[in-house]
Amino acid sequence: MQIEFKHVTHSYESNNPMSGLGLADVSCTINSGKFTAIVGKTGSGKSTLVRHINALLKPTSGEILVGERKITSETNNKNLKPLRKNVGMVFQFPESQLFEDTVEKDIMFGPQNFGVPEKDAKEAAQEMIDVVGLGSEYLQKSPFDLSGGQMRRVAIAGVLASDPETIILDEPTAGLDPVGRKEIMDLFKEQQKNGKTIILITHNMDDVANYADEMMVMHDSQIVASGTPKAVFNDQELLDKNYLTLPQSAIFAQKLQAKNFHFDQLPITISELTTEIKQQIHGD
Amino acid sequence: MTNIISIKDVYYKYPGSEVYAINGISLDIQKNQWLSIVGKNGSGKTTLTRLIDGLEESESGSIAIDGVISDEQTIWEARKKIGIVFQNPDHQFVGATVEDDVAFGLENQGMPREQMVESVDRALAMVDMQDYKKRDPQSLSGGQKQRVAIAGVLAIQPQIIIMDESTSMLDPDGRKTVINLIEELRSKQDLTVISITHDIEETQLSDRIIVLNSGKVVKDTTPAELYNLRGQLQEYGLEEPFTNLVAENLTDVIDFKGYIDEKGLIDQLCKLNSNT
Numbered sequence: 001m002q003i004e005f006k007h008v009t010h011s012y013e014s015n016n017p018m019s020g021l022g023l024a025d026v027s028c029t030i031n032s033g034k035f036t037a038i039v040g041k042t043g044s045g046k047s048t049l050v051r052h053i054n055a056l057l058k059p060t061s062g063e064i065l066v067g068e069r070k071i072t073s074e075t076n077n078k079n080l081k082p083l084r085k086n087v088g089m090v091f092q093f094p095e096s097q098l099f100e101d102t103v104e105k106d107i108m109f110g111p112q113n114f115g116v117p118e119k120d121a122k123e124a125a126q127e128m129i130d131v132v133g134l135g136s137e138y139l140q141k142s143p144f145d146l147s148g149g150q151m152r153r154v155a156i157a158g159v160l161a162s163d164p165e166t167i168i169l170d171e172p173t174a175g176l177d178p179v180g181r182k183e184i185m186d187l188f189k190e191q192q193k194n195g196k197t198i199i200l201i202t203h204n205m206d207d208v209a210n211y212a213d214e215m216m217v218m219h220d221s222q223i224v225a226s227g228t229p230k231a232v233f234n235d236q237e238l239l240d241k242n243y244l245t246l247p248q249s250a251i252f253a254q255k256l257q258a259k260n261f262h263f264d265q266l267p268i269t270i271s272e273l274t275t276e277i278k279q280q281i282h283g284d
Numbered sequence: 285m286t287n288i289i290s291i292k293d294v295y296y297k298y299p300g301s302e303v304y305a306i307n308g309i310s311l312d313i314q315k316n317q318w319l320s321i322v323g324k325n326g327s328g329k330t331t332l333t334r335l336i337d338g339l340e341e342s343e344s345g346s347i348a349i350d351g352v353i354s355d356e357q358t359i360w361e362a363r364k365k366i367g368i369v370f371q372n373p374d375h376q377f378v379g380a381t382v383e384d385d386v387a388f389g390l391e392n393q394g395m396p397r398e399q400m401v402e403s404v405d406r407a408l409a410m411v412d413m414q415d416y417k418k419r420d421p422q423s424l425s426g427g428q429k430q431r432v433a434i435a436g437v438l439a440i441q442p443q444i445i446i447m448d449e450s451t452s453m454l455d456p457d458g459r460k461t462v463i464n465l466i467e468e469l470r471s472k473q474d475l476t477v478i479s480i481t482h483d484i485e486e487t488q489l490s491d492r493i494i495v496l497n498s499g500k501v502v503k504d505t506t507p508a509e510l511y512n513l514r515g516q517l518q519e520y521g522l523e524e525p526f527t528n529l530v531a532e533n534l535t536d537v538i539d540f541k542g543y544i545d546e547k548g549l550i551d552q553l554c555k556l557n558s559n560t
Contacts, residue, residue: 042426147326178523245456259554274533
């Protein structure tokens with residue numbers, strides 16, 4: 001499902017004069033089946049942008065096309081269910097959204113809310129608890145007896161159970177230990193291989209380099225750059241303006257460059273970096 | 285060296301739970317030390333700090349803060365010596381302005397108004413947020429919010445600061461500011477810093493690192509020693525330092541046995557590159 005923003009402006013109705021515009025004339029396309037990362041400083045508009053995709057927020061002006069569906073300032077809150085079924089959203093600290101007395105009921109809530117019969121929702125819960133790496137013995141537990149990392153997985157299973165075509169992730173791994181973080185990121189990459197469109201908001205540039213096909217950089221409520229991670233991380237102007245930080249491999253390459261190495265383009269992953277280093281040392 | 289915190293044979297389980305969240309921990313923390321506590325989610329890191337701050341009471345064993353064993357009577361005094369900065373800055377604001385917020389802890393202690401104004405100004409100056417004192421905390425960036433939260437903690441002039449994943453929600457710039465600030469405060473204010481973190485770079489700055497696993501201390505060492513453990517790191521929920529991962533892919537050209545720091549790796553590579 002292709003997602004297109006056309007001149008979207010969003011102004012927060014707020015008494016606080018410091019807030020003002022959440023999005024300022026944003027146009028962009030998020031391609032179907034791709035893994036797209038959105039980066040930018042806190043407050044740059046990333047969360048505001050993605051909340052328009054399932055109409056949690058509506059534009060003040062402009063329009064958003066999600067597949068066939070058009071969202072404008074006129075869009076009313078009726079009939080949003082088909083859209084929200086297709087666009088699943090995992091918020092920051094999704095474990096705070098758990099509320100049922102068993103893990104199974106929590107996972108079933110989403111699909112049932114979208115009209116899936118109980119029997120099918122139960123099956124979906126069975127399947128998804130495995131997908132997130134917990135196993136069916138967790139289904140009858142109370143979500144509140146689980147650790148933070150496990151609760152996070154249950155919340156993600158709940159979103160996947162509705163089988164959305166597009167999955168939006170707003171810093172899904174904040175606060176997870178590194179091993180848990182990698183497992184969760186691999187899980188989303190796997191979902192992409194199964195045909196889903198993944199949109200990831202993150203501060204972790206290594207995750208962008210390792211997982212994303214495309215990236216967008218936001219600054220002051222606007223998209224200031226987009227393209228492949230390799231191209232964007234090599235855009236010197238963005239770095240000079242401090243709109244973007246680099247993955248560790250690129251930072252390391254810069255340090256080698258300050259000595260006696262030379263990189264035509266900064267490598268962004270460890271394998272790119274070490275391949276380049278070997279070539280230069282072997283002199284070919 | 286004086287022990288600012290001394291933990292002896294502490295056991296704790298949450299009400300209704302069968303397993304010990306803290307399963308026999310003894311630990312001395314020296315004054316002015318920067319201690320990192322690492323381990324998987326659910327290994328007992330946060331529980332341990334809640335016991336130190338007296339938010340939970342241990343089932344057996346003892347905890348002494350600045351030489352005084354904590355009990356129902358002494359915990360209130362002990363708590364004044366400890367400041368905690370939490371993970372999510374949005375969950376710790378109570379005031380309508382930055383200065384109200386910083387004053388909150390002092391009001392709780394019953395400090396007279398005039399003295400309070402002075403303390404608030406001083407704390408905000410320490411974190412370089414004095415220009416924002418009339419602002420609504422919600423209008424600040426993540427890094428600024430955490431700095432205000434730290435000012436709130438500093439205002440009560442603690443001897444110990446506990447950072448409970450306080451940088452994990454911040455963007456890379458915000459994270460750097462907060463870490464630099466803590467390091468600076470530690471040296472100037474003679475603070476003891478206990479930092480719960482998953483961030484490797486952050487742990488590399490600390491003097492000492494302990495690894496918790498199922499409520500036990502399984503390693504008590506320095507960062508360099510810990511990162512020598514290679515494959516074992518994963519069991520502890522830790523990732524290998526970036527430099528190790530790079531070196532691992534280059535073993536056919538460089539000499540790599542255990543932990544290698546950035547300078548060591550760059551030096552080796554540049555030397556090799558100049559020989560060709």
